[in-house]
Ligand SMILES: Nc1ncnc2c1ncn2[C@@H]1O[C@H](COP(=O)(O)OP(=O)(O)OP(=O)(O)O)[C@@H](O)[C@H]1O
């Protein structure tokens with residue numbers, strides 16, 4: 001098995017939370033080789049997972065550009081090995097962090113490296129979870145092309161539905177990024193999802209989960225504890241376990 005799952009959605013919708021809790025639950029399964037990728041240049045996933053990052057994809061790129069020695073070393077080794085060496089090791093999973101490109105200039109080459117990393121490294125793992133940047137950009141730039149499952153995290157609001165619509169619009173227009181499975185995960189669910197269900201019906205989408213507002217997460221956030229350490233009985237963790245079951249992964 002080698003399954004790539006991208007987690008997308010509006011800013012602040014809960015992408016990093018969902019990626020973290022999925023990582024936590026799947027990391028417990030000893031028979032699964034798991035890779036988590038922070039594709040968001042804002043770099044939040046390592047903190048949520050409680051991991052220190054030593055080397056990001058953006059830093060590798062910067063070294064290639066600036067440092068002749070590093071460039072020679074990378075030439076010798078080939079970029080795949082450099083990527084492998086930049087993987088962080090967590091408890092039951094590995095982590096690749098894209099990071100922030102330094103200085104002015106465009107994000108394209110970091111996105112290219114990231115796409116390369118996703119395509120190559122994911123082959124060595126059973127499951128790859130990709131915490132994407134907010135909005136449809138990375139879907140648009142095909143950073144997440146060739147993925148198996150696309151999850152769109154959305155809050156049950158009009159604005160949430162609109163961003164979900166814009167991501168789906170991009171996919172609708174581009175055959176090459178159409179994943180085998182695609183669905184919504186409703187976060188901060190309070191019992192009413194009429195607005196979101198209208199979008200889901202329009203796009204014939206599955207609902208892969210409904211995650212309630214969870215005071216445990218709020219408390220962990222407030223005290224700076226990684227969400228990865230949430231107890232298994234936390235309502236959000238229970239809800240994400242159901243999502244994994246729906247995806248046939250748990
Ligand atoms: N179900 C929930 N209950 C309580 N707090 C939550 C819940 N989901 C997410 N949060 C909190 O809301 C904030 C935003 O969530 P998160 O960082 O996961 O969103 P995001 O989509 O990754 O945001 P960004 O677009 O900035 O990367 C975080 O502080 C997170 O811990």
Ligand SMILES: [Mg+2]
Pocket residue numbers: 015016017040044131
């Ligand atoms: Mg995030």
